[in-house]
Amino acid sequence: MNTTSTTLEPALEFLARTLTTAEAAFNKLPGSAVIQRYVKSSHQNDPGRTILELILLIFAIRTLLQSRTRADKNYISFSDKEVDELVDEWTPEPLGQALSPQEQADLAAVPVISGPNGPRPKIASTGKTAVNLASFNFTGLSGSEEIKERAVEILRKYGLGSCGPPGFYGTLDVHMQLERDIADFLGTEASILYSQGFSTISSVIPAFCKRGDIIVADRGVNFAIQKGIQISRSTVRWFDHNDLKSLEEVLESVEKERKKRRGPLTRRFIVTEGVFEKDGAMVDLPKLIDIKFKHKYRLVLDESISFGTVGRTGRGLTELYNVPASKVDMLVGSVANGLNSCGGFCAGSQIVVNHQRINGLSFVFSASMPALLSVAASEGINILRNTPSILATLHENIQVTHAILDRVDCISIPSHPASPIIHIYIKNSKSSLHPSAAITMPVSNKPSNPTSILPKDAASWDWDIPTEEKLLQDVVDEALAQGVLVTKARRLRGQEMVEARPSIRLALTSALTKKETEKAVNVVKHALVKVLGKRR
Amino acid sequence: MSSTPQPSSPMALSKPSFLRKRKSQSLATTMPSAASYLSALSQADARARSHHHPHVRSPSSTPALSISSSLTASSDETAFNEDDDNTDGLSLPARPPTSEQVFSTVHTEFGHCADGRYRLTSAHVAGTEVPAHVEHDPPYYILFSTYISYLILICLGHVRDFVGKRFYPSAYTHLIPKDGYAPLNSDFDSFYTRRLKTRLDECFSQPTTGVAGRTIVLLDRASPDYNHTQYFTGNRTRALNISSYNYLGFAQARGGCADAVEESIKRYGISTCGTRLAGGTSDLHSIGEALVAKFVGMEDALISSMGFATNSTFIPALVGKGCLVISDELNHASIRFGVRLSGANVRMFKHNDMKSLESLLREVISQGQPKTHRPWKKILLIVEGLYSMEGTMVNLPAVMELKKKYKFYLFVDEAHSIGALGPNGRGVADYFGINPRSIDILMGTFTKSFGAAGGYIAGNKQLIDRMRLHGHAGAYAESMTPAVLTQVIASMASIMGLALPPMLPSSSATTLRLSSANSTSMEEEYSHPGPVPPTALPSWLTLPPALASGAEGSNRLRRLAFNSRYLHNGLDKLGFITYGHPSSPIVPLLLFNPGKMNMFHRMMKDRQTPIVVVVVAYPATPLVTSRVRFCVSAAHTKEDVDTVLRACDEIGDILDLKHGVKKSERWGVDEICERAVEIAGM
Numbered sequence A: 001m002n003t004t005s006t007t008l009e010p011a012l013e014f015l016a017r018t019l020t021t022a023e024a025a026f027n028k029l030p031g032s033a034v035i036q037r038y039v040k041s042s043h044q045n046d047p048g049r050t051i052l053e054l055i056l057l058i059f060a061i062r063t064l065l066q067s068r069t070r071a072d073k074n075y076i077s078f079s080d081k082e083v084d085e086l087v088d089e090w091t092p093e094p095l096g097q098a099l100s101p102q103e104q105a106d107l108a109a110v111p112v113i114s115g116p117n118g119p120r121p122k123i124a125s126t127g128k129t130a131v132n133l134a135s136f137n138f139t140g141l142s143g144s145e146e147i148k149e150r151a152v153e154i155l156r157k158y159g160l161g162s163c164g165p166p167g168f169y170g171t172l173d174v175h176m177q178l179e180r181d182i183a184d185f186l187g188t189e190a191s192i193l194y195s196q197g198f199s200t201i202s203s204v205i206p207a208f209c210k211r212g213d214i215i216v217a218d219r220g221v222n223f224a225i226q227k228g229i230q231i232s233r234s235t236v237r238w239f240d241h242n243d244l245k246s247l248e249e250v251l252e253s254v255e256k257e258r259k260k261r262r263g264p265l266t267r268r269f270i271v272t273e274g275v276f277e278k279d280g281a282m283v284d285l286p287k288l289i290d291i292k293f294k295h296k297y298r299l300v301l302d303e304s305i306s307f308g309t310v311g312r313t314g315r316g317l318t319e320l321y322n323v324p325a326s327k328v329d330m331l332v333g334s335v336a337n338g339l340n341s342c343g344g345f346c347a348g349s350q351i352v353v354n355h356q357r358i359n360g361l362s363f364v365f366s367a368s369m370p371a372l373l374s375v376a377a378s379e380g381i382n383i384l385r386n387t388p389s390i391l392a393t394l395h396e397n398i399q400v401t402h403a404i405l406d407r408v409d410c411i412s413i414p415s416h417p418a419s420p421i422i423h424i425y426i427k428n429s430k431s432s433l434h435p436s437a438a439i440t441m442p443v444s445n446k447p448s449n450p451t452s453i454l455p456k457d458a459a460s461w462d463w464d465i466p467t468e469e470k471l472l473q474d475v476v477d478e479a480l481a482q483g484v485l486v487t488k489a490r491r492l493r494g495q496e497m498v499e500a501r502p503s504i505r506l507a508l509t510s511a512l513t514k515k516e517t518e519k520a521v522n523v524v525k526h527a528l529v530k531v532l533g534k535r536r
Numbered sequence B: 001m002s003s004t005p006q007p008s009s010p011m012a013l014s015k016p017s018f019l020r021k022r023k024s025q026s027l028a029t030t031m032p033s034a035a036s037y038l039s040a041l042s043q044a045d046a047r048a049r050s051h052h053h054p055h056v057r058s059p060s061s062t063p064a065l066s067i068s069s070s071l072t073a074s075s076d077e078t079a080f081n082e083d084d085d086n087t088d089g090l091s092l093p094a095r096p097p098t099s100e101q102v103f104s105t106v107h108t109e110f111g112h113c114a115d116g117r118y119r120l121t122s123a124h125v126a127g128t129e130v131p132a133h134v135e136h137d138p139p140y141y142i143l144f145s146t147y148i149s150y151l152i153l154i155c156l157g158h159v160r161d162f163v164g165k166r167f168y169p170s171a172y173t174h175l176i177p178k179d180g181y182a183p184l185n186s187d188f189d190s191f192y193t194r195r196l197k198t199r200l201d202e203c204f205s206q207p208t209t210g211v212a213g214r215t216i217v218l219l220d221r222a223s224p225d226y227n228h229t230q231y232f233t234g235n236r237t238r239a240l241n242i243s244s245y246n247y248l249g250f251a252q253a254r255g256g257c258a259d260a261v262e263e264s265i266k267r268y269g270i271s272t273c274g275t276r277l278a279g280g281t282s283d284l285h286s287i288g289e290a291l292v293a294k295f296v297g298m299e300d301a302l303i304s305s306m307g308f309a310t311n312s313t314f315i316p317a318l319v320g321k322g323c324l325v326i327s328d329e330l331n332h333a334s335i336r337f338g339v340r341l342s343g344a345n346v347r348m349f350k351h352n353d354m355k356s357l358e359s360l361l362r363e364v365i366s367q368g369q370p371k372t373h374r375p376w377k378k379i380l381l382i383v384e385g386l387y388s389m390e391g392t393m394v395n396l397p398a399v400m401e402l403k404k405k406y407k408f409y410l411f412v413d414e415a416h417s418i419g420a421l422g423p424n425g426r427g428v429a430d431y432f433g434i435n436p437r438s439i440d441i442l443m444g445t446f447t448k449s450f451g452a453a454g455g456y457i458a459g460n461k462q463l464i465d466r467m468r469l470h471g472h473a474g475a476y477a478e479s480m481t482p483a484v485l486t487q488v489i490a491s492m493a494s495i496m497g498l499a500l501p502p503m504l505p506s507s508s509a510t511t512l513r514l515s516s517a518n519s520t521s522m523e524e525e526y527s528h529p530g531p532v533p534p535t536a537l538p539s540w541l542t543l544p545p546a547l548a549s550g551a552e553g554s555n556r557l558r559r560l561a562f563n564s565r566y567l568h569n570g571l572d573k574l575g576f577i578t579y580g581h582p583s584s585p586i587v588p589l590l591l592f593n594p595g596k597m598n599m600f601h602r603m604m605k606d607r608q609t610p611i612v613v614v615v616v617a618y619p620a621t622p623l624v625t626s627r628v629r630f631c632v633s634a635a636h637t638k639e640d641v642d643t644v645l646r647a648c649d650e651i652g653d654i655l656d657l658k659h660g661v662k663k664s665e666r667w668g669v670d671e672i673c674e675r676a677v678e679i680a681g682m
């Protein structure tokens, strides 16, 4: 070995020197670090591609060098002294503006629960208990003594944290068990666990959808999906909220566009939600599946709200509509919402799941979830499987709620009768209906522009967000004073792609009996009537 | 770096003399349980110590503390009768404890080490340079063969694809368009995974069970078909775990923290049911956040249920269009995710290179925004405290200098450094003795040093309140569960230690009850980085004395500091090429050739004392610098590090890995083990 290395030394040294010089020269180019970084971390982790990109890059640099004058037009060269002066002059904005009085009030209104959460938690600010129609405890698993006991047992075997990402000794047998349990429960080949429900779909979408791929998404998708789409850099087309006819139109227009351009076949996805977080509307799954097969799209379905709450045993929309879950390509759900633990999952075929084990960003780069939370979720599935009465109670409570609220005429309810969350809008005095159901409004027949997320009737939206938010907060306060905890739907105003209409979001639970629910919803009703009645 | 001899045995529970006599009698007579046995031993131990070192006052002795419920009956059994046999040398300590030493941990979870010499303080020596990130180059033949290996792998892969597609088309159906569907994963895109990573699959995603502590139990796998499928053999292997991010050894199923977690599950249940802003905030969140703020020395802090999401959901609330993010080129995926969502412009600088950073700063400030040349609204520099693949520590003193001049805001991701660095475990700022409040945002995770999950972001109150409302997590992400919060609170409090109430009535001396009475007077008493006022903890939380006094926490910090430096310097002395700061608990050892990764991994695992390691390669590292990454822990004993060094020494010879120093300058492994204290202090 040594002799070969000595004989080769000069040649290699020369090679190395040339390389270093080249590298140094490259590094001197403005922005080279970005390019370097881009090449290294280009979304497809593939050396072949990197090499290809390198060639492209060299080509790009050459072009840049040739058109030096043009590239430099924007670059102003300064002397060191001038730079120093500019640095001295520059004053940055403050990192975070102070909260406005309204924002402060919003923050102060956040309920803090003292002790365990459940159907009747103690509110820290008042020290009194309240009936809870705000927290996500749909199937009442948070109070289960069985689950607590199992969790303690697991704590004594596994400790708490897993101290590593799944790739590096963070995959525990209990994680694999929960993945299997979820897959069996839904009837898919496999599933994969993420350690936060919210981050799940934001990672699932970019794991599959790359630049050049096509995503057709509902205009009403939740914030996490919006972020996933943003990260994916795919081409997005939007269809009207929960309107499958609009979906078909968009799919057809996409196909027409592709034919016209004679573009290659790319991956195409429909992204939508089972029960929409935004308003509780529910998608017509059988029809959606038909459309997806007809147009040869893959379906990414976010069941974060519907998993664990909809269907006879809580398997979600696939159970409700009796559609095999294997027909949904990527079925995303929340272990946190549906099973009262933490984390999220994506169920699908073995190929879909294995792909994410390497490409799901928040799967690969984050520690796996604590063992006891994973087992708590497995226990939750067991309980749901074996006690359909839990779901029956929940559904009864939903019915009762609708029965009471449907008769209140200062509000409108966009949520589906089977949705475990019920949104309450203030009925506007002028246009008296929710936009998507606005039959009285003259709606132009022109389809909306699929490249924009803004619905076609957005211009005619006449609700005033601050006023409505304020009214709704009054309702929330009034209800709490009467011993019922409800909450406004919290939004990230200014950051959402479409501003959602202010609403109160009830989350029902099977931990309350029908009677109790009835009583609590009546309190909400009175609060609504009292506050909104005053308005006129 | 200084090594102060520690007179106390680390895990021993010690008590002042005025309590000792009375208590030992009463306990020993009334409680014929293992706990009383423990306490008796501990007192004997304490007595012996004060006898031997009458002039040294043990820092861990605190008045009014005594044996608590930290050891349940069942844990005593595990602590003393390990049921595994000890052929792998992992279940029982190499040196059995003497009757004077009492350990309250399970040896397989947290190693017994009473030798006060094996302790160091993690701190920057004032006036010295922060070591820059140097990339040692291996001999040319290594570089050459590495490139050749990749070339062969790539060629072979393409040949196999070419042949395979023609003769076994069924194996490629998922890679080619079918029925009008584009493949989920084109063969070009998945080439790396299929043709390179599959060969290494036995090193990745190894399923385990039990606690990821000092040792870990592997569920053995085998593959009949070159890693295309793997099945479980049904056997289990206990291995020395030098891979988990368990820096302070808080991954434990026994002990004060686990007891606290059990109590919290009983009191709070599993979940807080919802998002922080809409019905999912518990009083434990408020307590946890206040404690984290104290721990890191900031005004306020916000907790999020996932470390990755802490970056990806809060960075967009800090910067947006018209802002510039300057990011170290090796920053974590979560940071890049967050920055991309924020819509801010991004520029990278060379890893931890302050010159590159300064010239970039001069350029971007003078040029302003692209095209318009408007001045940037704000510039945010994002760096990590400790880089997880390189072990480099950010050159914080230099960054602070630049910050003064260039007025950018500073965001430090302390995922790996919080708890692991600094004399008080408070992260890089503590390590360098820099006031944390001169940094704008400190972010970190609980998955590593605290044995929990999730992350935090800390800063001034105004900023944090803004994040509560405008960060994505508050409105939409599930909040942290009570069990995890309790683990965070308990482990953090035991690192900080509890400030003693000014006067404690002697009647309450049996257990340390932490009541929330007279909280206002206690609130002001916190001075960073001091002990935490007991009123800052939930009233039902009791910590065993060793944890409450901070003795255990301080011991863990000092054991970690010793282990880190010992392993790092030991490997250097053996002749390996390592990266990173010598005080970093992350120690990467360079392998270069891709073929050696598998071999190294397998050879470590197949030893008499199995050792599990993490090997990382492209794309997590540059193509040539494949490496194995050790993460040392306070749970490791000095003998464990010896074991690792000996294993590396043997395997390093076989695999030709020692290219760091000339043969004549290398040390023998026996000498290294013998002169461990000296080596660690270098």
Ligand SMILES: Cc1ncc(COP(=O)(O)O)c(C=O)c1O
Binding pocket: A365, A366, A367, B306, B307, B308, B309, B311, B332, B334, B384, B388, B413, B415, B416, B445, B446, B447, B453, B454, B455
């Ligand atoms: C720098 C950095 N930030 C964030 C994270 C994510 O933390 P978690 O595993 O808690 O999601 C990691 C973990 O690997 C990290 O190294």
